[in-house]
Amino acid sequence: MLQRIHTPPQAGACSLNAVPEVFVDECKSDFVRVAVPSTGTHVVVRFGAHISGGFDIHALGPRHKVHRKLIRGGQSTVFARLPLGTYQAVLGRPASELAGRIVALRDLWDTAATQRLEEQLAAASDAGAAAKILKAAIAERLEPRTCFDANTRLALKAARGLESGNVASVAQDLGISERHLRRVFREVIGLSPKTLFKLIRFERALKAAKECADLGWSDIAVSAGYYDQAHLIADFRSIAAATPRRFLAEVCSQS
Known part of the structure; x- marks a missing residue:
């Protein structure tokens, strides 16, 4: 069950939504988790007897496909979702290098910083304490001069525009070419504008399907921005490798 951990912003962190959201997931028994695609980048800490050394730490880049994975009973996981614009500052890599990848934190941070975090996590009393430790370690790496540059601000504006418009209209509204928009998106978000849309x-x-059980798929397709129901079905098959109805049942079974 996912639980959001609330901790106050750290001193010195970037001023524009730079504090990461942190969640804890504690698994009581083995089950296959269905992970809906994420457009963000996370730092993930897993605790469990089946993990060498008792825990591990990875960066998880943006994903554009549904991921299904067996989670072992007794595993606790801490997720820190990094705000857009902080990937380079926190991980030392642009989003384009992390997209679709799982990278050990020791391959991104220097040895001293990794060892310090590992020692703190090893001494954590529980997953909640570990979440606060991880959040503080991330905040230490955030500086105003390294976050939210011109490209990041442009990507943020474009991402908001894509919630109601297509790539061509958003690029036109921003006064830039679609080619430039795609390049900035790859660098800052790790996905193309088309994939994000x-x-x-x-x-x-x-x-919509989860909240309105009596709503037909054709109506859902129109309200979500698809051309028609066939377009919706094609996207679900592409992203989730399942029909909309089957995937909805799969997701709801884990609620």
Whole structure:
């Protein structure tokens, strides 16, 4: 069960939504988790007897496909979702290098910083304490001069525009070429504008289907921004490798 951990912002952190969201997931028994695609980048800490050394730490880049994975009973996981614009500052890599990848934190941070975090996590009393330790370690790496540059601000504006418009209209509204928009998106977000727009539609449709059981798929398709129901079905097959109805049942079974 996912639980959001609330901790106050750290001193010195970037001023524009730079504090990461942190969640804890504690698994009581083995099960296959269905992970909906994420447009963000996370730092993830897993605790469990089946993990060498008792825990591990990885960076998880943006994903554009549904991921299904067996989670072992007794595993606790801490997720820190990094705000857009802080990936380079926290991980030392642009989003384009992390997209679709799982990278050990020791391959991104220097040895001293990694060892210090590992020692703190090893001494944590529980997953909640570990979440606060991870959040503080991330905040230490955030400086105003390294976050939210011109490209990041442009990507943020474009991402908001894609919630209601397509790539061509957003680029036109911003006064830039589609080519420039695609380049900035790759660098800052790790996904193309087209892929992000596709995932936004997918998330809208899934949310509507979960909240309105009596709503037909054709109506959901129109409200989510698809051309028609066939377009929606094609996207679900592409992203989730399942029909909309089957994937909805799969997601709801884990609620």
